[in-house]
Amino acid sequence: MKIEVKNRLKPCAAVSIxxxxxxxxxxxxxxxMNLGIDFTGGTLMTYNMGQEFDVADxxxxxxxxxxxxxxxxxxxxxxxxxxxxxxxxxxxxALREALETxxxxxxxxxxxxxxxxxxxxxxxxxINNAIKSVALASVLMLIYIAFRFDxxxxxxxxxxLVHDVAIxxxxxxxxxxxxxxxxxxxxxxxxxxxxxINNTIIIFDRIRENSRKSGVRTKSRxxxxxxxxxxxxxxxxxxxxxxxxTIVTLYIMGVDSIRQFALPLIIGIVSGTYSANMxxxxxxxxxxxxxxxxxxxxx
Numbered sequence: 001m002k003i004e005v006k007n008r009l010k011p012c013a014a015v016s017i018x019x020x021x022x023x024x025x026x027x028x029x030x031x032x033m034n035l036g037i038d039f040t041g042g043t044l045m046t047y048n049m050g051q052e053f054d055v056a057d058x059x060x061x062x063x064x065x066x067x068x069x070x071x072x073x074x075x076x077x078x079x080x081x082x083x084x085x086x087x088x089x090x091x092x093x094a095l096r097e098a099l100e101t102x103x104x105x106x107x108x109x110x111x112x113x114x115x116x117x118x119x120x121x122x123x124x125x126x127i128n129n130a131i132k133s134v135a136l137a138s139v140l141m142l143i144y145i146a147f148r149f150d151x152x153x154x155x156x157x158x159x160x161l162v163h164d165v166a167i168x169x170x171x172x173x174x175x176x177x178x179x180x181x182x183x184x185x186x187x188x189x190x191x192x193x194x195x196x197i198n199n200t201i202i203i204f205d206r207i208r209e210n211s212r213k214s215g216v217r218t219k220s221r222x223x224x225x226x227x228x229x230x231x232x233x234x235x236x237x238x239x240x241x242x243x244x245x246t247i248v249t250l251y252i253m254g255v256d257s258i259r260q261f262a263l264p265l266i267i268g269i270v271s272g273t274y275s276a277n278m279x280x281x282x283x284x285x286x287x288x289x290x291x292x293x294x295x296x297x298x299x
Contacts (some may be wrong), residue, residue, distance in 0.1 A: 056202060
């Protein structure tokens with residue numbers, strides 16, 4: 001099947017901007033990201049179950065009482081204690097009564113240990129570190145790509161990187177009913193930073209090779225990008241589809257915490273492939289054409 005590749009930078013940019021605007025409007029209307037306990041703080045309840053226990057039993061009681069985002073961990077020397085972290089929006093007294101009434105039937109030696117308030121300091125620190133990491137990665141990638149290719153290639157790659165991160169965050173707002181922002185979301189975000197730049201580098205490498213070919217160098221930069229994207233398309237799509245098969249399987253078969261990591265990752269992978277093929281190369285061509293135009297004016 002013959003695939004025709006053309007410059008569709010303007011409509012693609014319009015679609016991306018529309019997605020970001022929708023997410024911004026939803027956020028301003030109070031329907032922003034669905035932040036997990038790590039970012040909002042909550043209450044930590046600790047019980048000694050008196051014996052080995054199944055976490056699924058605790059999850060069932062919580063779910064029956066309308067709590068789906070609690071964090072449960074086994075603690076203690078013999079893993080007989082359970083720590084349950086819930087958000088501040090939950091009715092702690094009612095939930096505590098339900099837990100003790102139901103679980104004591106299965107675990108007669110169950111005993112209350114402690115209840116305490118936990119803040120969102122860790123979540124805030126994690127967000128700050130993630131922002132710093134993305135910013136540092138962007139600067140280093142700009143320097144590396146500028147050295148390996150040219151400055152405008154590095155600038156286009158960083159623009160694409162920011163685009164992918166923004167799209168991923170925007171869909172997190174739009175799909176807040178399905179995506180809860182926890183520590184795994186930050187991990188997915190940083191993963192996408194590396195994955196996105198890989199697809200871009202492949203296409204930029206092809207652009208550089210084609211720019212040096214005698215039969216191609218007479219073409220316009222836009223035509224060179226068209227040719228380069230077309231030549232790299234099968235490789236990029238095969239890599240993306242293979243990766244998506246694994247991540248989608250994780251989303252379908254995994255537990256809730258895995259899904260909260262997999263869904264943002266799926267969005268980021270699709271966005272990275274989309275920007276690498278439809279946006280980044282054409283941004284480079286536009287920047288290079290602007291540079292050439294400025295030089296002609298000065299001359």
